[in-house]
Amino acid sequence: MHHTGGPGWRITMDTSGPMLIALYVRDTAGLDGAGHPALSHAAPKIRAADHSHLTGEVGGINALKTEWEAWWEQLLKAHPKMAPELTPPNFKAFGNSPALRRVLQAHFGAALTWARERRSEYAELEAEREATGAAQLLGDMVDDRLLEVGRSARDFTLTIIELPLNEQRAWYLEPDKIIMSHDLLSQPEVFRSYVQPVVELLV
Structure with missing residues (x-):
């Protein structure tokens, strides 16, 4: 976890264990385009498998997609806390998501x-x-913006969740979260093109 901050503002960069597991489940179940935002595939690539035998009796792939999207939304809201709890083998927190529960039971070991x-x-x-000192780029971006506007920063927090995605980009989630490919910071110009507009909005 990396923190950058100043009077009244704070930017945190970290990854998320529960979201990594959710990404694995999404890709292994072939749920392309599921969730908001619709993130690219994980890297390294996870082989998709047919889950109709697992989910057929409980709503099939459509139910699985809906249940996965509800889980993803919960993870985004709860971050950095782990909610709902991932407790094998019964995954009690997923009692209302029977298709997702079956897929979790089948793949949890590999996902973990x-x-x-x-x-x-x-x-x-x-x-x-x-x-x-690569992460210093964030602090520099805020400092540059403060010089530009000629005042101190408004109070804000920004959480950057880094995930292993095969597309080099970021997705802004209002009001204060960004999901981005964990390789993006190694390309300062591309990183800046995604993060600078958000910093300008918040500062």
Whole structure:
């Protein structure tokens, strides 16, 4: 986790274990375009499988998509807390989502392993950024904006959730969250093109 801040403002960059698991479930179930925002595929690529045998009796792929989207929305709202609880083998918190519950039961082990691998890669990435000062770009962007407007910053918090996505871009979620590909910061100009407008809006 990386924090940048000043009087009245704070920007946090981190990844999310529950969202990594949700991404794995989305991609393995072939739920392309599910959720808001509709994020690109995870990287490395997760092989999609046919889940009609698992979900056929409980509403099929359409029910699974609806249930997954409701879960994703909850994760975004609750971040950084882990809600709803992912408790195998019964996944009690998913009692109202029978299709999703079955898919979680089938894939939770693989999803957890995949998510842990991505988290350890993210930890390496953070250490590298700390060493090179790459994350300082955020503070610089706020400072530049403050010079431009000639006043102190309005109070704001901005949360940047970094996920391993194969598309190098960011998605702004009003009022104070950004989801972005975890490689984006390594391309300062592209990173700035997505984050600068949000900083200008908030500062």
